[in-house]
Amino acid sequence: MxxxxxxxxxxxxxxxxxxxxxxxxxxxxxxxxxxxxxxxLRHLGESLTADEFMQRHYKELSAEDKRAVLARLEAETASEYGAEVRIGDLRPIPGTKFVYAINLSVCNGNGACVEACHRENNHDRATNQSYIRVLEMPKGTMDMEQGNTTYQHPVPADDRFYMPVQCQQCDEPPCVDVCPVEATWKEDDGIVVVDYNWCIGCRYCEAACPYHARRFNWKAPEVPAAEINPDQGYLSNRIRPQGVVEKCHYCLHRTRAGRLPACLEACPTGARVFGNILDPDSDIRWILEHKRVYVLKEDLGTKPSFFYFFDQ
Amino acid sequence: MTRLSMPSDRPSHWLSYPRFVGRSLRLATDGPRSFYVWMTLLTAVFLVGANAWANQVAHGMILTNMTDHVSWGLYIANFTFMVGVADGGVMMVIPAYLYHDRRMHDVVILGELLAIAAIVMCLMFVTVDLGRPDRFWHLIPGLGRFNFPVSMLTWDVIVLNGYLLLNLHICGYLLYMRFLGRTPNPRWYLPFVMLSIVWAISIHTVTAFLYCGLGGRPFWNSALLAPRFLASAFVSGPAFIIITMFALRRIARVPLPDGPIQTLVKIVRVTILINLLMVVSEVFTEFYTGGTHTSSAHYLFFGLHGFNGLVPWIWTAIACNVVAAILFLHPAALSRMWVVVLACAAAFTGAWIEKGMGLIVPGFIPSTLHEIVEYAPSLTEWKITAGTWAFGLMVYTIALKIAIPILSGRLDGYDVGADDDASGAAPAS
Structure with a gap:
């Protein structure tokens, strides 16, 4: 009717x-x-495959699932970015806990680490993204309020010291606690990682982090094919999707294979020291035992695996 | 048309419930010309918002003005404020059910329906803030991985959806019983009403805990945040309901009594002062202590190192709150309509700024590394926000449209056809 x-x-x-x-x-x-x-939204529907939509959390993937996921991601990178890449999935080495230390008496703020991170980790070129920020601080204070991250002059400047800050890989990471979907967690070797295919992009972790260590992909990263680093890891430097959070992962695709982080390798001053704190003969262990080291914002109880020290 | 058989026959709900739904649908879509104009306007604004959101999903949140420094903005600001509005309805429920205020009892559903519309808006504001709304299912317990009880956001998902369900049940049950002409059985709604009172407190407490639990953000890291949220919610919620009641009287000619409005005004007279006291207490602690932990408050109220994007916002809010407090406390607030309406509008606007932009944005400025990056919403953000508000108002309008005739008994039965023209013509004039 x-x-x-x-x-x-x-x-x-x-x-x-x-x-x-x-x-x-x-x-x-x-x-x-x-x-x-x-x-x-149809645009999204076209680019989002059923496999990607249905993909389970990283920890729930079987070895076979993982192979399929990595192959799919490699194919996507080839078709969308025109680059042949290898995406691996190195697991933590048993008996390893990675720790970083920076000698602030030596660091001169040249920014080579920032640039190396940018290239190693396939960051968006236009925004000049990097996991590292360097604070230029006046000598005589530890108050970051007095720091400056946008200095544009020859370094080192008089009466200034330089403090690079990146993810502190906290043992009590607030970012992991707040994530509503367990898209980020701490691995056995101390590295806090993100499953870029599970993150829903709420950015609660970005609000929770006291060190400004997290970055959000406000758009899909753009990197020319020739500049893409083909040595990639699922939980590290593979090209991130749009709309998810990422962070420093101590270059786990390198460090879990026995190499050093890209930022350390690039540092011309030798200020950076990286290693396994569980190894009694390691350089990092010597520094922690003999230098007067400190951590950032110790009062917050985040227990960083990242230390700073001065020589004199 | 068809008269339902007498209640003694107790017809099956399988038959009467679809009839109730059909009737509600009729009520929701029929009205005077002003109703259609209002709904068309809201639909238009909603569509603009829907389009902006679709573009944001397709091209990325680069279309917003948020950054890694200020990573939450207008959406989360509105979300926080709307949780408060949803809460406000409980200020009608308490007098109605705990103090047995008969006249409040008759109109308490206005508050419960407002809670429904406000929670719908909350859920929408959170959804539009997601970078990957397609992965929404990761949040569904059982399907995804629900980080409960560690993540406060999972608590918020539970309390917000729970509050929505509680109010849907209470309103739905009462309206259905009135539709059937039966006396509602207290066993089927009173326990839920009592639960909803506690639950209402929980939604704003948990929402405050989202922020005040973050040690790295000194501006939010205050034990006063949850009480402050509640105090301002008990201002903004009743303020909105008072305006709604006047609008219903004026525009829709619903004969609402003065009593409930006066009760709400008396409640706001207290809550608005408590809210101001808490603001003063917080401001004192920040500025008397000083130090870098108070940089955000400095930025908000006076600007910091030459950056002062939020200063006009917060002083507007303070002016609104103070004007509203004076108007509410003036004796005329109980007698002159314009005084109350003005007071409510000022209080509502003040709370929207103070608890929205005035609370969320300074949490990020200066950043955790003490960098200052300012934020002002983009056009996309304004469109999506307006669209969400329009949708919320549509939900509330439709809910009222269904509830009021059934409750007031103006269209007590089932002869909708005959009543159609009468109900359509009367308010239009």
Whole structure:
């Protein structure tokens, strides 16, 4: 009955039916307008495959699942970025806990680490993204309020010291606690990682981190094919999807293979020391035992695996 | 048309419930011309927002003005504020059910329906803030991985959805019983009403805990945050309901009594002062102590190192709050409509700024490394926010449209057809 009234919408049908017809027409128009309004979502529908949508959390993937996921991601990188890459999935080495230390007497703020991180980790080129920020601080204070991250002059400047800050790989990481979907966690070797294919992009971790260590992909990263680092890891430097959070992962695709982090390798001053704190013969162990080291924002109880020290 | 058989026959709910839904649908879509104009306007604004959101999902949140420094903005600000509005309805429920205020009892559903609309808006504001809304299912317990009880956000998911369900049940049950012409059985709603009172407190407490539990953000890391949230919620919620009641009287000619409005005004007279006291207490602690932990408060109230983007916002909020407090406390607040409406509008605006932009943004400025990056919402953010508000108002309008005739008994039965024109014509004039 209602159908009839909708199709024959002549005014002669009288008050009630005309009203019904108008309502039907209005509803149809509204629905059509809504479909038109959300049309840009089709773009997402085209790029989002069923496999990607249905992918389980990293910890729930079987070895076979993982192989399929890595192959899919490699194929996606080839088709979307035009680069042949190898995405591995190195697991923590048993008996390893990675720790970093920076000698602030030596660091001169040249920024080579920032640049190396940018290239190693396939960061978006246009925004010059990096996991490291270097604070230029006046000597005589540890108050970061007095620091400056945007200095544009020859370094080192007089009466200044330089303090690079990146993820502190906390033993009590607030970012991990707040994540509502367990998309980020601490691995056995102390590295805090993100499953970029599980993160929902709420950015609660970014609010929780006291060290400004996390970055959000406000858009899909753009990197020219020739500049893409093909040596990639699932939990580290593979090209991140749009709309997810990322962070420093101590270059785990390198360090778990016995190499050093890219920022350390690039540092011309030798200020950076990296190693396994569980190894009694390691350099890092010697420094922690013999130098007067400190951690950032110790009062917050985050227990960083990242230390700073001065020589003199 | 068809008269339902007498209640003594106790027809099956399988038959009567669809009829109730059908009737509600009728009520929701029929009205005077002003109703259609209002709904069309809201639909238009909603569509603009929906389009902006679709673009944001497709092209990324680069379309917002948020950054890694200020990583939450207008969406989360509005979310926080709307939790308060959802809470405000409980200030009608308490007098109605705990103090047995009969007249409040008759209109308490206005507050419960507002809670529904506000929670719907909250859920929308959180959704539009997600970088990957397609991965929403990761949050569903059982399907995804729900980081409960460690993440406060999972608590918020539970309390917000729980509050929505509670209010849907209470309103739905009462309306259905009135539709059937039966006396509601207290066993089926009173325990839920009592639970909803406690639950209402929980939604704003948990939402405050989202922020005040973060040690790295000294501006939020205050034990006063949850009480402050509640105090301002008990201002903004009743303020909105008072305005709604006046609007219903004026525009829809619903004969609402003065009593409940006066009760709400009396409640706000207390809560607005408590809220101001807490603001003063917080401001004192920040500025008398000094130090770098108070940089955010400095930025908010006076600007920091030449950056002062939020200063006009917060002083507008303070002016609104003080004006609202004076108006509410003036004796005319109980007698002159314009005084109350003005007071409510000022209080609502003040709370929206103070608890929205005035609370969320300074938490990020200066950043945890003490860098200052300012934030002002982009056009996309304003569109999506307006669209969400429009949708919320549509939900509330439709809910009222269904509830009021059934409750007031104006259309007590089932002869909708006959009543259609009458109900349509009367308020239009």
């Amino acid at each position: 209602t159908d009839q009234q909708t199709t024959i919408s002549l005014p002669v049908l009288g008050e009630v039916s005309r009203r019904t017809a108008m309502k039907g027409a209005g509803a149809t128009l509204g629905a059509a307008a809504f479909v038109a309004a959300i049309a840009p």
